[in-house]
Amino acid sequence: MCKRILLMSVVVGVAMSGSAAMAGDAGAGKAVFQSSCSICHSVQSGQNKIGPTLFGVVGRKTGSVAGYSYSPANEKAELTWDNATLDKYLESPRAVVPGTKMTYGGLKDPTKRADLIAYLDTLK
Numbered sequence: 001m002c003k004r005i006l007l008m009s010v011v012v013g014v015a016m017s018g019s020a021a022m023a024g025d026a027g028a029g030k031a032v033f034q035s036s037c038s039i040c041h042s043v044q045s046g047q048n049k050i051g052p053t054l055f056g057v058v059g060r061k062t063g064s065v066a067g068y069s070y071s072p073a074n075e076k077a078e079l080t081w082d083n084a085t086l087d088k089y090l091e092s093p094r095a096v097v098p099g100t101k102m103t104y105g106g107l108k109d110p111t112k113r114a115d116l117i118a119y120l121d122t123l124k
């Protein structure tokens with residue numbers, strides 16, 4: 001009986017640390033954002049720079065920031081910026097939105113992408 005409880009807590013502990021790693025580290029992601037994205041993107045609501053604000057980006061539709069002049073490609077992409085879509089987009093923006101005017105080559109490191117997306121998810 002006792003052994004079974006111990007075994008279960010070990011299994012739960014491993015599962016939890018596994019999912020935490022997958023979810024990314026928002027603190028590390030903030031540093032990635034500042035070095036790779038902040039030159040073109042603000043995180044303040046309503047503040048557009050070269051790119052649209054990324055406030056509330058997780059869960060929003062492509063091309064939905066009021067007052068920002070998107071390229072037709074981004075405007076008509078009809079995607080929702082969820083974790084999976086952002087992961088593909090940030091690896092290679094032009095593969096997901098061909099014709100985008102975001103001139104960013106892509107973030108190839110999957111851990112940095114997961115961290116960055118975890119940070120973007122805090123902007124709400």
Ligand code: HEC
Pocket residue numbers: 033036037038039040041050051052054057061062063064065069070071072073074075081090099100101102103104107116
């Ligand atoms: C050189 C400037 C530049 C950099 C660097 C840049 N972006 Fe962008 N981003 C843009 C522009 C411009 C657009 C608008 C694209 C369009 O309309 O085609 C955009 C669009 C986006 C969109 C789509 C927004 C929407 O409302 O549909 C997301 C998400 C995004 N960028 C995330 C990022 C992230 C995260 C980074 C850092 C890894 C980053 N960008 C780096 C310029 C940049």
